[in-house]
Amino acid sequence: MSEVIRLDRRTMLKGAATVAGGALLGAAPVLPSAALAAPRVYTRAEWSARAPRRAATVLDRAPDHIVVHHTATANSTDYSLAAAFALSRSIQNFHMDSNGWDDTGQQLTISRGGHLMEGRNRSLAAVQAGDHVVGAHTASHNDHTIGIENEGLYMTVQPTAALWVRLVETCAWLCDVYGLNPYTAIVGHRDYNATACPGDVLYAMLPRLRDEVAGFLGAERRRQVFTERRRSGLPGPRFRFDHGPALGPGDPNRG
Numbered sequence: 001m002s003e004v005i006r007l008d009r010r011t012m013l014k015g016a017a018t019v020a021g022g023a024l025l026g027a028a029p030v031l032p033s034a035a036l037a038a039p040r041v042y043t044r045a046e047w048s049a050r051a052p053r054r055a056a057t058v059l060d061r062a063p064d065h066i067v068v069h070h071t072a073t074a075n076s077t078d079y080s081l082a083a084a085f086a087l088s089r090s091i092q093n094f095h096m097d098s099n100g101w102d103d104t105g106q107q108l109t110i111s112r113g114g115h116l117m118e119g120r121n122r123s124l125a126a127v128q129a130g131d132h133v134v135g136a137h138t139a140s141h142n143d144h145t146i147g148i149e150n151e152g153l154y155m156t157v158q159p160t161a162a163l164w165v166r167l168v169e170t171c172a173w174l175c176d177v178y179g180l181n182p183y184t185a186i187v188g189h190r191d192y193n194a195t196a197c198p199g200d201v202l203y204a205m206l207p208r209l210r211d212e213v214a215g216f217l218g219a220e221r222r223r224q225v226f227t228e229r230r231r232s233g234l235p236g237p238r239f240r241f242d243h244g245p246a247l248g249p250g251d252p253n254r255g
Contacts, residue, residue, distance in 0.1 A: 036176035036216070039169045041108075041124060042117045047085035049092055049121070052103035056122045057134040062178040063146040066171055066186050067138050068206065069106065070198040075152045079113030079162060087151055088117045095136070105136035106147035108170065114162030116170055119149065127177055140248030141192045146174065154199030168209060172216040182213040 071091065076083060092104040099105075107123040110116050118124050119135070126133040127146075137147030148170060150163055159167070175182050188206055189197035 036173055038173050039116050039166065042081075042085070042115060043124065044118050044121060047088045047117055049088070049104070050096065052121045053096070054102045056103065056120050058122055058126050059132045059134060059143065061132060062130055062180075063132045063144055064178075064180070064185065065141075065145045066174055066180070067141075067145045067147045067189055067192070068167070068186065068198045068202065068209070069137060069147055069149045069189050070154045070202060071109075071149050071151050072153055072197070073151060075157065076112055079111070079160070081113070081115055084109075084111035084113055084115035084117060084151075087111055088119070091119070091149065099136075101136055106149045107133055107135050107137075108147070109149045109151070110163055110166050110170065111151045112160045112163050114160070114166040116166050119147075127174070130177060136247050136251065138189060138192050140251060142247070142251050145192075150198065150202065154202035155196065156199075156201060158201055158205070168212045168216070171209065172213045175213060175217060182210045182217065186210050186213065 071087070073087070088104070088109055091106075091109065095101045095105050096103065103121050104119040106119040107127075108116060109119050120133055123133045123135075132144070132146065135142050135145075135147050137149070138145050148167065150159060150167060152159060152163070158164075171182065171186055174180065175185060178185075186206060186209055188203045189195050190203060
């Protein structure tokens with residue numbers, strides 16, 4: 001299994017230069033307004049996103065949960081920024097062309113090289129304003145959850161160290177912006193829908209994720225009650241990009 005790095009708050013607050021998959025991310029944060037330094041987020045323009053069919057719906061309220069997903073794609077060893085951008089384009093093409101959606105479903109994507117990218121249109125602006133873009137990633141719960149797609153398949157292996165670092169950093173940033181408690185806000189896709197997503201191994205790492213995020217935030221270490229289901233009992237993805245139910249009866253049918 002891949003080594004996972006544990007971060008400290010000083011590392012998080014530097015916010016300027018982070019090593020991810022051997023590549024240096026030295027640019028200034030895209031969203032500097034939060035109290036906690038924002039991670040480097042690559043915009044849709046930077047990864048050459050297609051125009052959406054329709055502008056995403058923005059709700060003037062914060063999401064109350066952060067949903068962790070895996071992309072159900074190969075565990076690539078290409079950790080480059082170019083590969084990360086290609087991943088975002090592939091996801092958007094699949095969601096728009098195969099699923100018939102208006103745009104990419106999730107709000108954020110993290111590559112195995114640790115590169116963080118904007119997904120659905122208007123997502124970064126919404127986070128900056130403390131608002132919520134309605135996505136298409138967790139069936140019947142898209143109106144109150146923000147989704148993070150993590151590149152790879154984590155049924156039997158851990159994510160890369162670079163991906164884990166960025167996931168912790170991203171969740172801490174979102175919890176800070178939206179005023180969320182990591183012990184209750186950070187969940188896996190399987191907590192809402194009948195799916196193996198985000199994989200048995202990554203799902204089992206969620207308690208550690210909450211602990212590390214809470215450490216960044218200086219949150220009280222006392223745990224709140226949270227029921228863990230370490231194994232879904234369901235098979236893994238049936239095809240590439242299949243992380244389980246993304247739209248339900250209460251969601252816009254156009255994705």
